[in-house]
Amino acid sequence: MGQFGIGQPVRRKEDVRLLTGKGLYTDDVNFDGQVFGVFVRSPQAHANILSIDIEAALAAQGVVAVYTGADLVADGVGTLITDVEMEDLSGKKMFRTKRTFLATDRVRFVGEPLAIVLAETLGQAREAAELVMVDYEGLPAVGSTAFAASPDSPPIWEEHGSNVGVHWENRPVAEIDAHMAKAKTRVTVDIVNNRLVPNPMEPRCAVAKFDEESGVLTIYAPTQGGRRIQGGLAKTVLNLPPNKVRVISPDTGGGFGIRGKLYPELGVISWAARKSGRPVKWRGDRSETFVSDYHGRDQINHAEMGLDENGRVVALKVHTILNCGAYMAENGPRLPVSGGGRIIPGVYDIVNFYFSVKPVFSNTVPTDTYRGAGRPEANFLMERLMDAAAEATGLARDEVRRRNVIRPDQMPYRTQMGLLIDSGDFDGNMKMAMEGADWENFPKRRAQSEKNGKLRGIGIGNFVEAAGGRPTEEMRIRIAADGKATVFAGTHSHGQGHETVWAQLLNEFLGIPFDDVSLVQGDTATAPKNSAGTFGSRSSWMGGVGLQRSAKRIVEKGTKIAANLMQTEPEGVSFAGGVFTAGTSSVTLVEVAKAAHEPKNLPEGMEAGLDESYFLERDPEEFNFPNGCHVCEVEIDADLGHVQIVNYVAVDDCGFVLNPVIVHGQVYGGVAQGIGQALTENTVYDEDAQLVTGSFMDYGMPRAQHFSMIEALFNQVLCKTNDLGVKGAGEAGACGAPSAFVSSVMDALKPYGITHIDMPLTPDRVWRAIAEAKAATAA
Amino acid sequence: MQDFNYHAPASVADAAKLLAAHEDAKLLAGGMTLLPTLKQRLAAPSDLIDLSSVPNIKGICREGDEIVIGAMTPHADVAESALVRETIPGLAMLAGQIGDPAVRHRGTIGGSIANADPAADYPAGVLGHGATIVTNTRKIAADDFFLGLFETALEPGEIILGVRFPIPVWSHYQKLRHPASGYAVVGVLVAQTAGGVRVAVTGAGPNAFRASAMEEALTADFSAKSLDGLTIDAETLNNDMHASAAYRAHVVTVLAKRAVAAR
Structure with a gap:
């Protein structure tokens, strides 16, 4: 198609704005009368909290309030969400950790927040945060993944009695041992898949205010789409209906999977804004990124693979230990299984596959989705096995792969x-x-x-x-009377370039000039009702196809209006390149858009406007x-x-x-x-x-x-x-x-x-x- | 960052007076270490005395057989100086490898050696060339300057004005960069000077030091081969998650040989 259609190397339209300092990030947003919130974080990896003395902090200059976990609990604030269920082959379910938004009686990792200080200035809040006196009773800590998995490590969840959350298996191991025994060559690999701190360029940040009159809590924060966070905040933290919570993510400096979560800090800032009656801003710094953003990876893999005399894989056994950190995050324990495990045989045709996963607890930052979310670990493991197979069989590394690829x-x-x-x-x-x-x-x-x-x-x-991530998404196109289009996206671009690509789609399917398309995203007040967001490499599919089908609906409605304008039947009208044609007469989409906003031009009973959305739903297993x-x-x-x-x-x-x-x-x-x-x-x-x-x-x-x-x-x-x-x-x-x-x-x-x-x-x-x-x- | 009083004295004398008057005062040169420390609230000086307005302690000139570099001269100026490149190319090379461009344009030679970070590059340059540190009260030989981890011979109230580098016959700097910080995991400067061969090592130990056995070997025979089998005792070296002491000991020899081979 044209220069600005899909498939074209169009330059990113957002870049000029972002590269010349004209982006609007959360920290650029300030509310009148706002106070600054600073979190008191645990310097201890594992300790009972015996007492928290906030008197000195409360008395410090500029301090407006100091809240602890007990205040949140007293106000009915719940616990963080873990959206995962796993069980072992006998049906015994995974142990579920409970994490309050601020630690109450125990801290389980360095950096865990246990109080927040609100003060008129950031400096005052920081000063006062140092005056919060916490009496800790230190407990033995578990720092490494291997130690967490060993029976000798002290359980950090005593009620569970072990640091292993569950031993998940896809099938009885004996089934695969029988196949392995027949292999001519067997190779094993042992891998430590190192823990990573994702480090988006923009550290976390939030500014929230509660409007007494409307009863709406508004929070700005970098996310990967606010809808999920909106639901959690409304239900778990604020006890409000979701439509009374508005989450706005303006320009966001990187997501990588870890920006899509309802973090404790977002809950506390929202709650504190309502509780204190003052808007609250939290400006996380890089040090907080390291100790409070969810980490990525952190697995130990042991795998064994058997090959026949032709270098074909006949059996594969994988044991994975995932370090979940101190608490199970939203998706954490699921990553090795539904993130990586499902594709572990990789690009290879391997039928006999055994897979075991043990999510374990340690006194470390929780782990969750980070660019690839289980799939880099799985592919790495598989490819190390293939190199080992090449070594053991004497086949070239490409040849052993070639013999096994699907x-x-x-x-x-x-x-x-x-x-x-x-x-x-x-x-x-x-x-x-x-x-x-x-x-x-x-x-x-x-x-x-x-x-x-x-x-x-x-x-x-x-x-x-x-x-593909979540199986639903909704996209909306609104064309104004002047023919200019606005995309209201359920997806959320935080580096992916959707301002450009969504405009290319509209250029392709509706013939609208590239520069006449603008993007509205990142605000739950304007996002389509079923907005999901951007993660799991899903936007091109869920957002792109959703937009394509919305465009189709625009054409369908436009066809009826065009037929009316041309005084012909819709069946005889075709659409291409922004023009509706019937025989020798034609009208442009711009003319149709204008007409769409003038009820007198519309066919009987048609609603005014040119505004269509599409709710895309796919099979969750697809x-x-x-x-x-x-x-x-x-x-x-x-x-x-x-x-x-x-x-x-x-x-x-x-x-x-x-x-x-x-x-x-x-x-x-x-x-x-x-x-x-x-x-x-x-x-x-x-x-x-x-x-x-x-x-x-x-x-x-x-x-x-x-x-x-x-x-x-x-x-x-x-x-x-x-x-x-x-x-x-x-x-x-x-x-x-x-x-x-x-x-x-x-x-x-x-x-x-x-x-x-x-x-x-x-x-x-x-x-x-x-x-x-x-x-x-x-x- | 906690509140502090900011001063911008217009002379060394005024700076010294301010330093004497305030017990918890700190001098601010380029601020490449001090400012992050303040931001992380790891230091809370009552007063910051900014040396950037003090005249005559910035710049590079030749005085006889010495190159004099003012304390407030940023690394980039040294790296790009035609004079330094011509007379002490090894020093220009060293300055050009410090940190990143932002650090090289803010950080200063005086600030670097006063801070005496064990992994900083300049201590190897100062020690390796047998330079003299000039302060507002005295002159200190480089050999007497670096005493330990972040510890120097500077007395309270003493201000570095500049460093005098005797022009060597030849010198060369080799560095293994820390993958995260860009500091020297190990840095080795080898110089042939009027006073003999000098081998200075930074990054490997608690402070920059001279490798005397290597100096002797090179004095006898200035060749990479003469360093065969000569290693620093790993027991005395830093051991951390980025580099074991044994690795550092090995790297000192490798880099010293490479420096010599560059002759």
């Missing part, structure tokens, strides 16, 4: 966990990625590196994910399956253990690409976060469960210097289960990068016999592995 002629393919993969060209992805990376000539490049005293390796990683293959090439300075990426090729099948510029951006960002996990990022708690990596001085975010150019290629296979043929794109990079990168490093280290190093592959770890391998050889 072939296009097997589509649609029903996985062992019950999902139906509609489409994908997994072998083709590998071919394209390997050609793009000039895999064939790698030995020449390795020889050159060796001349320069460097090790060189190349690695490959396939991935597939299930995308997903789309973004997939791809990444190839990474590294050079290693063995003396320092320093790894440098020298080439990176990402092949992605995200179905039909609505805007290649934007999808490239998604790929680069996802790869950067995946490489961050694999190369620099690590969240470390010490034995006392104190967070040691609590700032950017110790927590290594990936930087430009860590990368080479990234070549992003598409192997588009249209999705068969939605009208646009789209698949998710946002999480793909993070799913493909860790395995391709680690594979490349292990390839480089092969001369030393090193087959695995846990992420992140920091210089210290790489050097140590080499030193130990050398020592072992010498001995």
Whole structure:
């Protein structure tokens, strides 16, 4: 189609505004008479709260109020939501933790909030927060995932008696052992999938006010769509009907899954605004990001895979321990199962699959969805197994994969966990990625590196994910009398570029000029009733198709109006490129829009206006399956253990690409976060469960210097289960990068016999592995 | 950040007076460490004495066989100075590797060495070139300046005015950057000076130090090979989650060899 239609590399219309400082973020919003709220957070990892003395804080200059957990409980505020149910094979249900919005009698991780101080200025609130005296009785703490899973760790939920929330299994393990016994070759891998602090650019922030007259509580906060938060706030915190709670998320500096949650701070700020009668603002800082934003990943995986004499996988067994943190977050415990576990066989045709998951508790920040949410972990595990299989069978790494990938002629393919993969060209992805990376000539490049005293390796990683998130979404298009359109989105763009892409869709389907489309999002007062939001790589499908169908309704109504204007029958009217045509006469959509707002022009009984929405509902068990293959090439300075990426090729099948510029951006960002996990990022708690990596001085975010150019290629296979043929794109990079990168490093280290190093592959770890391998050889 | 009184004295004498008058006063140079510390409420000085308005303690010039760098000179100025690049390229190279561009344009040489962060780059540069630290009361040889973790020979009330670097025959700096902070996990400066070979190490121990065994070996034979088998005792080095002491000990030797090989 045209220059601004779908599939076109249209530049992001939001960028000028955002890059020139004209964005409106939550911290830019202030209410008259607002006070500042500062949270008192636990410095202890695990302790009983014996008493909280707020007298000195209350007496401090400028202090308006000090509230503790007891005040919230007394006011009927409930507990945070965990939207998960799991049970073991005997039907015994998962232990559910209870978390109050402020800790009352016990703290269970460093940074857990237990009181809030409101004062006239931020400085005064901070001063006074230091005057809140808490008497703690320290308890033994659990800082590591492995310790949490061991029977020796002190249970941090005594009523449960164990730190293991449930032992979930997909089937009896004996069933798979029988298959495993028949395998000619068996390989095992043990992986620590490192805990990450997601770190969006914008730290959390909130400003809330309660209007006595209307009884409406309004809160501004960066979210991924306010509707879910609205419901929780209304029901659990404020005891108001949802329509009396308004959540507004203006420009939001990154979501990554963790901005979509009802955090305790949002509840407390809302409640405090009503309780105190003053608007309340909380400006979270980066230190609070580290100790209060939900963390990501943090699994320990043990897996065993059996192959036959042809290198075909005959059995797969996976044991996963997930560190949930001190409390189960909204989705936390579900991630290994419905996030990652369902796609663990990955792009491979593996029938005999056993899967066990133990969510465990520790005195750490709760974990929840972070870019990929279980799928990067699952793909990483699967790809490490494939590399191990190559090593054990003597087959090349690409060959063992090729022998096991699901072939296009097997589509649609029903996985062992019950999902139906509609489409994908997994072998083709590998071919394209390997050609793009000039895999064939790698030995020449390795020889050159060796001349320069460097090790060189190349690695490959396939991935597939299930995308789509919640099964409902609603989108609305309103066309004004002047023909200009407004999209009221249920989705929420916080970096994804929806202002641009939704305008492209309207340009494509309604012929409306790109610049005449504006986006309204992020306000529960104006969002469609069934708005869900943006997470789980869902917007292109749920929002895009919802918008396409809304546009279809605009055309249907417009056709009737056009027929009326042209004094003909609707059946004879066609629509294309913004023009309704019947025989030799035609009217434009702009003319129709004008007429739509003048009742005299309308057919009998038709409502005025041109305003249509579509509620899209899909089968909750139906997903789309973004997939791809990444190839990474590294050079290693063995003396320092320093790894440098020298080439990176990402092949992605995200179905039909609505805007290649934007999808490239998604790929680069996802790869950067995946490489961050694999190369620099690590969240470390010490034995006392104190967070040691609590700032950017110790927590290594990936930087430009860590990368080479990234070549992003598409192997588009249209999705068969939605009208646009789209698949998710946002999480793909993070799913493909860790395995391709680690594979490349292990390839480089092969001369030393090193087959695995846990992420992140920091210089210290790489050097140590080499030193130990050398020592072992010498001995 | 807690409230404090802000002063911007117009002379070193006024700055010294203010420093003497207020018990909990702190000097503010580039603020690259002090300001984050204040923001995190880890320090709460009563008074901040900003040196940015004090004349004659910023800039680079040559005096005889020495390059004199004013205490308030930002790292970027040193990195880009034609004079430093020509006379002490190893120092320009070091300054250009500190932090990131924002830090290099705000952070100063005086602030860096007064703070004496164990992982800062400048201590290796000052020690490795055998520089002299000039204060408002005396001159201190670099060898006598760095005493321990964040500990220097500076007395209360003493203000660094500048650093005098003897122009070396040759020098070179090698650094392994910390992946998160950009500080030196290990930094090694090797210099051939009129007084002999100097090898200064930062990042590895509680404070910058000279590797005397390496200096001796290089004096006898200035070649990378002469450092074979020479390692710093790991027992004396920092051990943290980013780098073990054993790794640091190994890296000191690797970087020293690379510096020498660059000759």
